Amino acid sequence: MNLGILFGGSSFEHEISIVSSITMQKVFKKTNLVNIFVSSDREFYLIDKKDMKSSTFSSGAYKKCKKLQLQKGGFVITGMMGAKPVVTDAILNLIHGRDGEDGKMAALMEFNGIPYISPRLEACAMSYNKLYTKFFAGSVGVKTLPYEILTINDERKITTPLPVIIKPSRLGSSIGVSIVKDISELDYALDVAFEFDTDILIEPFMEGIKEYNQAGSFTDDWELSIIEEPHKEEFLDFEKKYMDFSRDGTVTSADISPELVNKIQDSFKQIYGTLFRGSIIRCDFFVQNGEVYLNEINPIPGSMANYLFDNFEDMVVNLSSLLQKEPKIKIDYAYIHSIQSAKGKA
Amino acid sequence: MNLGILFGGSSFEHEISIVSSITMQKVFKKTNLVNIFVSSDREFYLIDKKDMKSSTFSSGAYKKCKKLQLQKGGFVITGMMGAKPVVTDAILNLIHGRDGEDGKMAALMEFNGIPYISPRLEACAMSYNKLYTKFFAGSVGVKTLPYEILTINDERKITTPLPVIIKPSRLGSSIGVSIVKDISELDYALDVAFEFDTDILIEPFMEGIKEYNQAGSFTDDWELSIIEEPHKEEFLDFEKKYMDFSRDGTVTSADISPELVNKIQDSFKQIYGTLFRGSIIRCDFFVQNGEVYLNEINPIPGSMANYLFDNFEDMVVNLSSLLQKEPKIKIDYAYIHSIQSAKGKA
Numbered sequence: 001m002n003l004g005i006l007f008g009g010s011s012f013e014h015e016i017s018i019v020s021s022i023t024m025q026k027v028f029k030k031t032n033l034v035n036i037f038v039s040s041d042r043e044f045y046l047i048d049k050k051d052m053k054s055s056t057f058s059s060g061a062y063k064k065c066k067k068l069q070l071q072k073g074g075f076v077i078t079g080m081m082g083a084k085p086v087v088t089d090a091i092l093n094l095i096h097g098r099d100g101e102d103g104k105m106a107a108l109m110e111f112n113g114i115p116y117i118s119p120r121l122e123a124c125a126m127s128y129n130k131l132y133t134k135f136f137a138g139s140v141g142v143k144t145l146p147y148e149i150l151t152i153n154d155e156r157k158i159t160t161p162l163p164v165i166i167k168p169s170r171l172g173s174s175i176g177v178s179i180v181k182d183i184s185e186l187d188y189a190l191d192v193a194f195e196f197d198t199d200i201l202i203e204p205f206m207e208g209i210k211e212y213n214q215a216g217s218f219t220d221d222w223e224l225s226i227i228e229e230p231h232k233e234e235f236l237d238f239e240k241k242y243m244d245f246s247r248d249g250t251v252t253s254a255d256i257s258p259e260l261v262n263k264i265q266d267s268f269k270q271i272y273g274t275l276f277r278g279s280i281i282r283c284d285f286f287v288q289n290g291e292v293y294l295n296e297i298n299p300i301p302g303s304m305a306n307y308l309f310d311n312f313e314d315m316v317v318n319l320s321s322l323l324q325k326e327p328k329i330k331i332d333y334a335y336i337h338s339i340q341s342a343k344g345k346a
Numbered sequence: 347m348n349l350g351i352l353f354g355g356s357s358f359e360h361e362i363s364i365v366s367s368i369t370m371q372k373v374f375k376k377t378n379l380v381n382i383f384v385s386s387d388r389e390f391y392l393i394d395k396k397d398m399k400s401s402t403f404s405s406g407a408y409k410k411c412k413k414l415q416l417q418k419g420g421f422v423i424t425g426m427m428g429a430k431p432v433v434t435d436a437i438l439n440l441i442h443g444r445d446g447e448d449g450k451m452a453a454l455m456e457f458n459g460i461p462y463i464s465p466r467l468e469a470c471a472m473s474y475n476k477l478y479t480k481f482f483a484g485s486v487g488v489k490t491l492p493y494e495i496l497t498i499n500d501e502r503k504i505t506t507p508l509p510v511i512i513k514p515s516r517l518g519s520s521i522g523v524s525i526v527k528d529i530s531e532l533d534y535a536l537d538v539a540f541e542f543d544t545d546i547l548i549e550p551f552m553e554g555i556k557e558y559n560q561a562g563s564f565t566d567d568w569e570l571s572i573i574e575e576p577h578k579e580e581f582l583d584f585e586k587k588y589m590d591f592s593r594d595g596t597v598t599s600a601d602i603s604p605e606l607v608n609k610i611q612d613s614f615k616q617i618y619g620t621l622f623r624g625s626i627i628r629c630d631f632f633v634q635n636g637e638v639y640l641n642e643i644n645p646i647p648g649s650m651a652n653y654l655f656d657n658f659e660d661m662v663v664n665l666s667s668l669l670q671k672e673p674k675i676k677i678d679y680a681y682i683h684s685i686q687s688a689k690g691k692a
Contacts, residue, residue, distance in 0.1 A: 010672075010674075011675060014675070042418065042459070055682075058679035058686070098672070103468075104456065104467065110450065121448060121467070126478075132472070135481035135482075139495075329357060329386065329444065330386075331360045336401075340400060340401065
């Protein structure tokens with residue numbers, strides 16, 4: 001099978017997407033990977049396996065690779081002899097942040113009738129914006145932490161008691177995130193967050209709260225990963241997360257009770273529901289006093305959280321064979337015909 | 347100025363989009379319209395002004411028109427001599443329902459760097475799905491009617507007292523909508539709604555509730571239409587709404603108190619906020635006992651609600667000149683460089 005790996009994008013997380021895609025070269029052992037890079041100016045390039053190393057991108061050498069066009073049915077190489085298709089059975093959307101997680105790639109693939117592994121457009125919108133994630137989680141009965149919202153033109157006043165955690169509404173990978181313990185730190189933290197977004201989310205920062213990550217997918221049945229308790233200091237800064245995106249080993253399950261495992265798995269299934277069909281996501285949960293809270297949905301997790309699965313490759317191949325397209329809509333011009341005949345023009 | 351009119355799409359509302367686009371030919375008097383049709387199989391065609399009549403589409407004659415490709419910067423005609431650009435200063439997204447209102451066109455335009463009038467991707471997601479509209483309205487302090495949700499695999503039991511109105515979550519133009527006054531009608535109404543969506547919304551049907559429509563946009567300032575009290579029987583069925591999409595006259599303002607005008611305008615501004623920048627939308631409100639409730643957001647209203655504006659054309663031209671693109675993200679490969687130097691590969 002030929003699996004397209006779509007990575008890069010016009011995103012603050014462009015570089016970690018490159019790291020994720022390089023990791024995929026090691027993770028997939030039986031599958032032929034077709035690496036499609038989206039440059040920061042949103043051109044598509046076909047990258048040979050031998051060039052799948054970070055220097056290809058940081059040096060600009062990718063510009064000498066074959067340029068691709070996206071058209072109905074898939075990517076093509078255009079040239080003097082017409083368009084030559086780049087054969088992919090499915091595309092794995094591995095663009096973190098803008099372009100990938102905001103729904104653009106989903107829209108491009110869906111519109112062009114290309115099978116793809118990724119949250120669909122609506123699922124992207126609900127997970128890319130952390131405020132909407134809270135609405136959505138509430139609607140499927142999953143708790144989230146209390147919060148307040150500040151937009152860029154609001155007065156810089158908050159009501160949540162310190163310490164608080166400050167996050168841009170629409171970014172992942174801890175970019176622009178700060179913990180504010182003293183009110184004197186607030187202004188700078190807001191400056192940082194507003195550099196990345198016009199809306200920011202303020203939540204209570206719970207010292208010592210337990211965090212657990214659950215990844216999974218639905219193929220012909222649930223495919224749930226082990227539950228990991230991520231190692232962290234206060235929280236992972238960008239550089240540490242960055243290194244984290246190149247993980248390809250395996251980890252051990254969190255040492256938690258079967259009851260808590262069930263609660264976390266149930267919460268994951270509620271979130272994934274039908275909205276996230278076609279995707280592999282990771283949900284990060286907080287647990288306090290036995291209650292499970294959704295912290296965030298990673299709609300396109302770093303290196304797709306391969307290290308949490310027994311057999312990531314088989315799951316991807318299985319999912320690829322089960323991808324659904326939007327239902328066809330039959331257009332028969334019945335209304336136009338009836339209006340025409342009413343007007344005597346039929 | 348050259349304004350692209352993008353219409354059609356793979357949508358249950360394909361035909362009403364054609365009607366809307368034909369109406370635009372009369373509404374724009376000074377602007378050169380470039381008509382771009384999206385066929386039901388999602389090919390783009392350039393339609394000459396003389397062919398902008400319903401029979402071009404219902405007869406299939408559009409297939410003889412020039413085919414377009416969408417690429418970075420805009421649409422092009424490809425041929426033996428290479429790609430010839432189709433010049434547009436901005437694109438007006440006039441695709442109702444799927445493809446247009448679900449965010450796909452917004453994603454395609456944004457990704458390709460084409461200025462466009464339409465709700466952006468996130469705004470589409472929040473207005474296309476009526477459940478998400480309720481979350482969003484609540485978050486900006488605008489009331490909506492109480493509701494319950496039924497998904498296709500749920501038991502067919504409802505708790506809202508009759509009469510109720512049953513709507514597919516993701517469609518406009520009253521498609522699949524029924525009023526259920528007697529419990530014996532419920533099953534058939536659900537069958538109809540589930541033909542169009544996997545999720546449906548059930549709301550109390552308020553006999554005699556007042557309805558008011560407010561359209562508007564934000565250019566360099568608010569551009570609000572008059573407020574219309576739509577004539578209706580119980581509600582407009584599809585065929586009547588269909589005819590409604592060809593309106594190009596003007597209507598008179600609803601005869602309501604200045605206080606109610608203010609309340610409706612304020613609610614509109616809250617909804618439009620920053621989320622809907624770049625678009626012209628119509629909000630349909632209910633009023634009961636002086637309270638204003640948002641019924642729905644029409645992210646791409648029929649014939650863009652031109653008949654509610656004093657000078658629709660000037661507003662569109664003004665908005666076209668003020669459209670914002672996503673902020674550029676500078677990618678300097680700083681992290682990759684720092685990792686490379688840590689590994690001694692720099």
